[in-house]
Ligand SMILES: Nc1ncnc2c1ncn2[C@@H]1O[C@H](COP(=O)(O)OP(=O)(O)OP(=O)(O)O)[C@@H](O)[C@H]1O
């Protein structure tokens with residue numbers, strides 16, 4: 001049997017197709033960005049048809065570039081930006097509107113209305129989630145209401161899915177979602193891992209339009225089109241895929257991914273742990289018919305996308321990498337702090353009323369300080385989340401596994417280690433999101449016999465150890481907390 005496994009990584013900013021060999025090494029890869037559509041302040045959309053076209057294109061280009069034919073792939077996995085909501089016509093396969101992206105805040109009023117007197121925690125015991133604009137359920141309701149589609153939905157003419165479902169539908173014709181993606185809808189019971197019809201009724205989503213929930217790892221169906229004949233054998237939300245790709249298979253093991261946003265997940269074993277500190281309880285993964293593995297998650301909406309904002313909206317850098325030199329042009333942050341609450345603040349604050357602020361400006365400050373503050377914001381937000389994680393789990397991490405595009409920035413990773421007071425460790429394959437989906441698919445078809453073999457493939461590349469004195473760490477973090485206060489109560 002071939003040992004090559006493919007992974008579609010459909011992210012917020014771009015789509016990748018990657019091919020890995022039996023050692024978990026990258027054999028081929030192609031990547032393309034797609035349009036970010038901002039119709040109004042706070043609204044973020046993607047075109048689902050464009051996403052499918054990009055997906056087809058990166059698959060074809062990666063295969064052609066490496067001289068590999070589809071028949072050489074043992075299996076393929078999908079990993080995806082989570083919560084982003086697509087509604088399409090079952091007959092024609094046409095989306096009824098653009099996808100509403102996870103960062104979009106248009107459902108703020110709807111969420112307030114749904115929360116009512118019971119408040120935003122009303123669904124936490126059933127779903128593990130606070131009622132927030134982040135999640136899919138209210139986005140579906142918004143689409144149905146706005147486009148007057150309630151009747152068509154009730155007649156079963158429409159299908160809802162997050163991006164995993166949308167891609168699986170286009171590849172296999174099946175209407176499925178995996179349990180990790182389903183756990184982000186506010187519609188799934190976290191313990192039974194089935195749709196909760198009471199929740200669906202309350203949020204206003206007819207159950208007819210919901211996909212079938214499947215395990216994250218296991219043969220789902222056969223692909224057509226660009227992956228003709230290849231088994232689709234894994235689907236995982238991108239952050240859960242990174243947890244899998246970092247081989248965090250034991251309770252207490254955690255990773256932090258630095259992409260468009262930052263997402264820290266800790267494996268909590270076969271029980272969901274309820275957070276009292278602003279984290280989410282979510283499904284980590286489920287392998288075939290085995291017990292579900294849960295995770296605690298700290299989601300941060302804006303980290304890497306702030307560097308893109310410096311590039312695209314301020315124009316003070318021309319490529320994301322340029323931020324390194326600009327930030328290094330100043331000695332320190334000059335007491336400037338940037339709280340990038342562009343979609344409100346997610347974990348651990350959950351404040352939809354927050355908006356972005358830059359504080360501490362004086363005549364001394366320059367664009368170097370702003371670049372520095374933008375980078376440091378990723379580290380400060382991660383430190384807030386790690387504190388919450390320690391409180392909720394009772395686990396003191398001895399080191400933090402990291403991955404994602406921002407981890408190429410060594411100065412940032414050193415600052416992160418300094419701020420956390422624990423070692424920060426990056427593995428050889430930093431594309432852990434795609435790797436996790438490939439591991440899942442390969443596991444399902446027998447490329448890897450079990451999780452132990454996958455764990456054995458994890459290899460350390462770089463380690464950053466804390467060098468900052470405790471007093472300085474505490475001083476900086478206290479300044480950051482004051483800056484966060486300045487961002488609240490604006491929208
Ligand atoms: N040298 C750098 N320093 C800091 N940030 C960087 C650097 N290079 C890239 N980035 C940031 O890293 C991010 C890209 O990371 P990554 O490739 O992991 O994201 P992604 O997987 O494409 O995101 P998504 O999955 O959300 O589409 C970009 O937002 C970019 O601004």
Ligand SMILES: [Mg+2]
Pocket residue numbers: 009011012238259433
């Ligand atoms: Mg990604």
